[in-house]
Amino acid sequence: MTTSLTRRTFTAGLLGAALIAGAGLATPASAQSHQFKLSHHLAPGHLVDVASKRFAELVAEKTNGEITIEVFPSGQIAGLRQGAEAVQLGTVDFVWTDFGTLANWRPEYGFVSLPFLFQGDDHFAATFNGEVGQELREDVKANFGAEILGYGNAGFRVIATRDKPVNGPDDLKGVRIRVPEVPIFVSAFRSVGANPTPMAWGEVYTALQTGVIDAVENPAEGLAVGGMAEVTKYLSRTNHIMTDVNLLANGALMAGLTEAQQEAVRSAAATAVEEFNAATREASSKYWDQLAAKLEVVDTPDTAAFQKAMAPVWDEFIAAAGDAGKGWIEKVQAAAQP
Template identity: 75%
Template structure:
């Protein structure tokens, strides 16, 4: 990954000092509560960096009362499994996305609709305002999830093994890896590709062996995953915005003291804000890193992709009714003029 994007990007906070030994005969030391944080991305990905930043801030703010252990790369749960585990409380904290949560509440798939968001400013207008607050309340009520922060991991591009992608016709019949998210599957079915849901940890080998012929992800995910070693062409389609949010089990949060809850929320706000800033700054660097070894299509026919994928919106509202249409309406209304 680029040398300019390291944990130093996030301030280099250190772990809080251990509690001092009590005086002889005085009160016993407080017992450390250990929480498990899971994500599906590789060590070194900005999500992993932000996870450790969050853990350090929590430890510091609570004087070591809370320790957060980070499990990257799907060590204890993949993307879908983690989203389910945080609802059940078998994992305390997870980075996940609304498209994955749509497996339990289909209306949340609105975030992953193709070409829903116009850019980073549109993301900020939605998630940093009243819509974000409404979403957080909805998640707490429906899935027992407390939202600690909304992350923007960037807009997605397409890497292929065998031929460049200029328009949707170039993906007809192509086996392309997509996450285990219904909206993604529907989007690539709409252009007659062959979407193949697959855990991220399996993608490199699947491309290497020809099980799949393409993958779509933000540039960072492709670069950190070394996908340029097993693909040859890169197309800047920007077809779906990638949200990756820091979620906590609601019951776990309620079991903390008020001071501990406040420390968790403040630490998350800092870490996720720094993650969003770093992602924006690193986006061009990751694209350039990939472009140095791949044949690049900088300006594919995005209008053709948008038109071809438009039926996915109709299918989504037909399946989710007023609930899904509501979220489309509020996001559309928040678009910058």
């Protein structure tokens, strides 16, 4: 794993490993009872939270109660970036994270968050349910010691603003917009002249309410469940970046389970993530309509202008990620071919 961890976080990792060992982590030849933690950064009631509880329910059912999983939403034990680091160290057992966050340690993984890379939900499914998904599983395991249990599509991102509507990229000049702690998001909004402000999701509502930031971008579900219609006035369907949110397990944890337990965990994850993706597709229009009932809507912004303005982000990404990053882009583009 090519990551730079501080002495403090490394010590925390050793402590977490010791705690897991002290809890009696099974060897592959035994079948002991385990209690594990699952962390995600989204609000209770979000579809990720629903999927997390469904996963825990199915794991308990399939292992006859040998494995129980407690779900911690809203970044209670780890935010987005901290959770991605914690699942590598083993201080968190399961986590939902995205490739843009993993790009903090492996820049080539930022390809998933490139603006306007994915053409739609079907393109996402064709990419991650095929050879690209399998290659990424192997790559992440080799680089991070973590196992991808499922690829989640959390929807395409839109923009909500406090003070003015967004019809095109010029409307974002100077706008302080919250973005996740992901380098490619920062680059994307700098390219249109905005002032991107990385911020934990739990801080966004208050930041909008008090005027610390002027705007937020997220899938419609995240905006609706997070109550952002209460602190913004305008909504624009830019669909600028597809949002992946993937369920990962600590690799040492998985290796320590019996084969039957491993299969139960993987099967439960496959079902929970598949249900999540289906629910996301169904809910996207519902949550958009909920927001549109409260906000002034720009339903057809100038997406071609956004795509042109954000095009330099691709060049910047390839310069940073090299042939590895370019290779992933080409594989995604190939997956879109009929």
